[in-house]
Amino acid sequence: NDSGKIPDEEWGTITSKAEGTKVNMFMWGGDDGINRYIDEVMAPMIKEKNNIELNRVPLDTPEILQKLQTEKRAGKEKGTIDIIWVNGENFKNAKEQDLLAGSFTDKLPNYNQYYDTDSDAFQYDFGTETEGFEAPWGKVQFVFFYNSEKVKSPPATLEDLKTLMKENPGKFTYPNPSDFTGNAFLRHLLYAKTDSNLARDGFDEEKSEEIGAEVWDELNTLKPYLWRKGETYPSTLTDLDKLYSQEEVWMTMGYNEARAEHLIKDGVFPVSTKSFILEDIGSIGNTHFLAIPFNSPNKEGALVAINEFLSPEAQYEKLKPDYWGESSPISYDKLDEEWRKKFMEIDRGESVLEASKLEENFKGELDAAYVEWLKENWIREVASQ
Amino acid sequence: MKWPANNALLLLPGLLFFLLIPGLGVVLAMWESVRGGGVFTFEHYRELFEQDRFITSVLFSLTVTAVSTILSLFIGLGIVKGFSPLLKETRHKLLVWIPMLVPHFVWAYLVYLLFNQSGFFSSIAGVMGWIDDRSQFPILVQDRNGIGIMLTYVWKEVPFVTLMLLPVYATLSKGYKEVASLLGAGPYQTFRVAEWPFIYPVLIETGAILFAFIFTAFEVPRLLGVTSPQMLAILAYDWFYSGNWSDRPLAFASLVMTGLGIGVLMWLVLYFTNKKRMHITKGIGN
């Protein structure tokens, strides 16, 4: 297909056209569990069911988008990327720059059958309307991780957390908000300072200034109790994880409630690692998606593969802690009995909170504009103070 | 030797390479830095200088870069000078070149693992009982003075300096040294007359390469730097990948400006040293 558009044919035609082709999936490749999930579970599955060869290429998302944008600029109609893994800012950029092929989710049998297509979580991605340009692949929620040997009872509220920090100076810090997770931490604080549901109202500069002022105050007063007295902050979540794994700090965090499982198993995190959320604020959750670039050379193959990624089998394997352990955006209601049971029976591991607790405290993502706004203002208001 | 036709022919591969491959890239980068809404403008450069963050970052980068470059050159030269006969052997060379084998950020990571407050040395100090708690260990990485960054760069670039200098030392004529020493030159003066003229062009060029590299690379400072002050490269990187790409021109402007600055400096250096170098090239071989 060289029209640059999502193929218009019947699903049957698409699948038969896709047969025997190769699909290139470009995605962040820094997690062994995820990589193995793709290579050892999904690739064989797709090969067997659809006779499509799935090829994973590790590349950071901003670079993928950069590549697409340059190809667009150079008028390259036939690229190499068939599927990308995006959300948030990146999606917004990609969509605004016309880097995506277009709306395709309504074509996917599995999406229509097993997912709650009307859900806000799928309609909006950080405030950006998805318009079917991307299909939900996974769902994560923000949690804190702590070393239960050092912290006997995890804080339940922001106040608790602050007390804990004051009692144990230097044992807590958060990543620089230019990092995805660090930014999410600040977004929680925004939630804490307001009663309105920020997720609903798009970005409002004036309002953010207002809430922001309180957030900066708070952060500045907390500074002396932070790791290295807030002189510096870990520049990425990885850096914070390192501090945590060396037990230099007692807590880390992450935008995936199950991410500690692997790290504990591999001996990176202490076995006593547990997770908690701040019940007064809640925990922001988001969905991440799969999309098709504008110049994918094999859009049929991409569609078929994405459909497969959304299937209950695939999602089930993803949820199992063996490889990835990430929760699924699938609607349990729409599953048949057998599948639902299988899903419910999975033991996600010691460090993962109860699904019900996560669900209760779920908060929607903010508009992507907040991300940039927090990044810039934090540097001015906090870092260089 | 003067055969103009030959020269043009010999220069052809190099010129073709430069024009056909990086040429457009370099031109485009410059263009992006002076493009504003489709017209030519120095707006982005003006904007750069209005940002305090930029100024502090440039000053910090300059200090860190200058110190690292100079130290690397010094130590590298020292090692080559001290051990040049030994360094002729492949295994010795490879031993010294080890740090070049691993990428910069790995080296940064190593420095981090060795020197952070929970790191190897801190831990050893703890085991030995020299310190009771890791917070007593001096902050050597992710420090405000850039010590960690400089440590990494010096450590990593010294082998590069030796790599650049070794060929020169391997072919240095010992006759000049002998003459100098018989004319009464002490070790330092012998070095000045029989080694320095042959190595300083290489040192300057190596220095320029190092300077450019350290000034503009972001991997090391990302791991070992502090949130503020920031190395320019980090700033540029942030701008480049900032959410909606609206800050990109700033990234282009800052990097193109420093790149061109170093380029022009290089040009001047070459312009003023080439003649002397030519004297040497023609005069060697008696």
Next chain:
Amino acid sequence: MKKTSFYSISFILFAFPLLFLVYKSFYGVAAWGSPALGDPSVRAWELLMNEGGFLNSVWVSVWIAVIVLVLNLLIGITAGKVFSFSSFRGKALMEALMMLPLFIPVLVVAIGLHITFIRYGLSDHWLGVALVHLVPTIPYSIKMFKTGYERIGSKLLEQSTILGGSAVKRLYHIELPLLLPSIRSVLFLTIVISLSQYVLTAIIGGGNVVTLAMVYYPFTDTADEAVMAAFSIVFALIPLILYIILEGCLTFILPYQHLRRRKRK
């Protein structure tokens, strides 16, 4: 005495970090202030070996590095010769220009390079990747060969000219053997740089060309010290081995190699 101090200095400065990495790859995170090492584990190494396409990526990388090397020698030697032996107007400017790719970071030239390669139809192809690896290597090679030729001096080359023979023969018999120290350095540097190119490879290779760096780099964003260490070691060993092999080849390819340690008066 000199030898001893050489070995101690280079061990402390250069070999120790590598050994430390080896240690890390087996032991991973250690608790602060505890003298016990913990149990060694080959987990990181297993992971490395199981990584899909690892072996294949090594071959691709090596193949590309060799192509890059050959082109570097060609361009570096020709340009280095002109820049060392001739004077012409604008020489300094041209030299400085050719170094520009080193001064302007990949971050901002990558876009232009990508467009260039799309135009040539070389993007997403190993040849394109090999060619783009020239950008960060050629300037070094030109410099190295320029100084290499400067050290030979013009008189010796005049002498070889007078004794006749084609330019190629003279290159082979006189220039290359005398440039040997420079060739060695270029060899090493080119291999190391080519093998560690990530961003350029990713962009121009478009995922069709999976080099070692492509497999390796994503793993560096991890808090898992053992994995990082194991990958880094392999990543360092491959250029090392390749260099040793090529260095061995040099001895066969170049004439007049029977005396291992030559001196010049």
Next chain:
Amino acid sequence: MSPFIHIQGVSKTFKEKEILNEVTFSLKKGEILSLVGASGSGKSTFLRILSGLESATKGKVLIDGNDISSTKPQNRPIGMVFQQPLLFPHMNVLENVMYGLEMRGKKKRENKRKAKDYIQRVGLGEVMHHYPFELSGGQQQRVSLIRSLILKPKLLLLDEPFSSLDLQLRRELRQWVLNVFKEEGTTVLFVTHDRDEAYEVGDRVAVLHEGRFLQAGTPEEIYYRPGSSFVASFMSDGLILSPRQFIHASHLSISASGQNLPYPKWKGKIQQKLFVAGTNIHEIWVEELKQKLHLPLEWESSHGTVWLYAEEENIQTFQNEE
């Protein structure tokens, strides 16, 4: 026989300084020309122009009637031995000598035999496998000489090839080299600073001075009938009486006292005895003309005054004053 090499109006200027000024002359095939001239007069430069390493500012060079000005050095049928030995440091003696042959792509085995032969001939058999840095100055020079000689070029340019050799060796080599030349019919341009050598080797001798060939002729001509006072002082023995007058030493007689001498006479002071070729040659200082002269003396008088005299008719007058 038409000239083998013809040099026409060759000039060379370095930094506005004229080194060669419209040099014109020819050599026949097989002829050997000794080129002499003061240090820095441009002899080497001249050879470099012929060999193509330096381009002339003006003029052209014809070999067998063909203009070779635009031929590259390596394609000219010319061999050259440089003033410096310039051995390839990475090759041993044998390899250095074989190098030129290899370039001509002949059989390796044959080359080796020939090279070894030449090396033996110049007495370097023992150091055949030494590298240049292990050779003495004279050894290096010999290697450099045979490295070019072995190629048997049609035209050979030799730039002071024996300057670091002792008399004995130099004589032997000279003899051998001359034989080789005559055998091969090599045309040779031989630069030397040794007057005796110039006379011995050259069929003709040319004197380069201030950019021009002041005089070129057979050794006898140059020695006995120098054409100018420079040639006289540089290449002959005798007394220059005025810028245009000269008396050759062979026409000078010596007397212990200056009385009763009917001829032009000059007072001389014996300064020292020289050791030249078994005769009692003494250095005599002629105060009047501020000149030194070497003459054989019959009697043993190491410090004293003598008178030199000559017949009027033997005084030569130069055509052109300088």
Next chain:
Amino acid sequence: MSPFIHIQGVSKTFKEKEILNEVTFSLKKGEILSLVGASGSGKSTFLRILSGLESATKGKVLIDGNDISSTKPQNRPIGMVFQQPLLFPHMNVLENVMYGLEMRGKKKRENKRKAKDYIQRVGLGEVMHHYPFELSGGQQQRVSLIRSLILKPKLLLLDEPFSSLDLQLRRELRQWVLNVFKEEGTTVLFVTHDRDEAYEVGDRVAVLHEGRFLQAGTPEEIYYRPGSSFVASFMSDGLILSPRQFIHASHLSISASGQNLPYPKWKGKIQQKLFVAGTNIHEIWVEELKQKLHLPLEWESSHGTVWLYAEEENIQTFQNEE
């Protein structure tokens, strides 16, 4: 006067080959020793050992009674002019000459004046600001010479300093250099391959052969009474009659016919006329002894047979056969 420099049992071995073998001798202050020897005999090596650039395998060197074997080259009171000019390529003539003075840290201005003076003296005023590659071979050699000379070292080692200069210049420089030496009382070791030069310059002459000083003595001694057949053939003129017998050229007479000569006589063949110092010196080949001889001939006969004869009593017998 006690010896200024004393060399005691110095040996040097390169690759198992013995170059110098227990060389022992002394020089008085202000004495000039000419060192001669065949090419490759080890003259340069010997100088390099004295200067400290090469270490001796055995033996020691005393200056003013102090062993300097472990003194670094730059701290020895020794200057040396190398066989190659080795000018610093990045410095012009003036800078090269001034270099050594600067090292001694004297006043720049004074240095410059002095350097300029020396440069003028050796006729390089015009090329004072040239770089080495712009100099002719002889010019380079002169620069190299004065660069060491200007430092007025107590002991100066000269390694063929005039080899690329023409006779005229060489004579002038020799004279000037000798004056400087005498003025400064410099002790000099002067290596040359030119026999005449060795005799002219040296107070004493030493002959190096096969690692040993075969003979060392005044020029007269060496020339008229060579101690061995090598010295005779290398440094003297005459006929070597047997490994132990020699007759000096000054005792040889020539006769056109061999009849009626009561003395030992040898048949010779005139081979060519040489141009040496205004006398009719001819090269004579003595078939019987397979030797060549240069002798003055009274008559003009360019190719013919002559007879050489000498008185029995003038035949010398060497002490030691080689």
